[in-house]
Amino acid sequence: MTTSKQHIAARQLVAGLVLTLLGATGQATDLYGYRIVDKKPQSRDTFVQGLEIVDGQLYVSSGGYGESRLRRFDFASGELDSERGVNPRVFAEGLTVLGDKLYLLTWRSRNLLVYNRADLTPAQRMQIPGEGWGLTNDGEQLIYGDGSDRLYFVSPGEHRITRTLRVTENGAPLSRLNELEWIDGRIWANIWQTDRIVIIDPADGTVEASVDLKGLLPVVERRSDTDVLNGIARNPADGGIWVTGKNWPWLYRIELVPAAGRETPADAAPATPASAAPHQP
Numbered sequence: 001m002t003t004s005k006q007h008i009a010a011r012q013l014v015a016g017l018v019l020t021l022l023g024a025t026g027q028a029t030d031l032y033g034y035r036i037v038d039k040k041p042q043s044r045d046t047f048v049q050g051l052e053i054v055d056g057q058l059y060v061s062s063g064g065y066g067e068s069r070l071r072r073f074d075f076a077s078g079e080l081d082s083e084r085g086v087n088p089r090v091f092a093e094g095l096t097v098l099g100d101k102l103y104l105l106t107w108r109s110r111n112l113l114v115y116n117r118a119d120l121t122p123a124q125r126m127q128i129p130g131e132g133w134g135l136t137n138d139g140e141q142l143i144y145g146d147g148s149d150r151l152y153f154v155s156p157g158e159h160r161i162t163r164t165l166r167v168t169e170n171g172a173p174l175s176r177l178n179e180l181e182w183i184d185g186r187i188w189a190n191i192w193q194t195d196r197i198v199i200i201d202p203a204d205g206t207v208e209a210s211v212d213l214k215g216l217l218p219v220v221e222r223r224s225d226t227d228v229l230n231g232i233a234r235n236p237a238d239g240g241i242w243v244t245g246k247n248w249p250w251l252y253r254i255e256l257v258p259a260a261g262r263e264t265p266a267d268a269a270p271a272t273p274a275s276a277a278p279h280q281p
């Protein structure tokens, strides 16, 4: 065999192996783009860490030391319903509402803060072993991430981690999982410092789909403190999917559009241009 033929044969062998692996694991990721179908204004001082819509109300947590807060709005009108500051030594992260409680993660305080949903008064706190990033729930358990490729399921009644899920994309660990949303039996996750959302099978941690949101916030709308895409909320009333970013002026309602034949997810979604602001998850 000539050298060139050997190269071709080797390439065919590798391609065959890749196809075999994809076929065997069923991990060919579906790729999506997006279409904007609606938008609502958001205060530009909102360093979005948690976003959720429950019973017609939008819950937003905003991060920063000395600036962290929890806000609740009437989603239809956009009117502020309630606001609560957080201990200035705490950096607020993701939030979720489950039953009559609201849960708020902290970045490095090793605490999950629990509030009474009715009036947003503090109720109790749960310890977590490490950092806190994104938070959602599946109707029974809390699900949070710590910036790694792991998601933790927490029993709110027992105050303990019941399960750890390793998230993989095409067989490789996928880390920097940030804001989360439980949608139709799947976990949607922002990937920190990218314009990408992934859709995860909670049974085995496999990334089933990748959504490229590049260009969602127009360049002309960006300012020096505009930070990365972060925040996913499904409106249970109509199934609408809303996304936003840190210090973005808009919440966008999007629909997914299949992006067949696009480049690989890693190439398709480069990070949003870095802003002057320090980056925190």
Ligand SMILES: [Ca+2]
Pocket: 050, 051, 052, 135, 136, 179, 180, 181, 182, 231, 232, 233
């Ligand atoms: Ca969310």
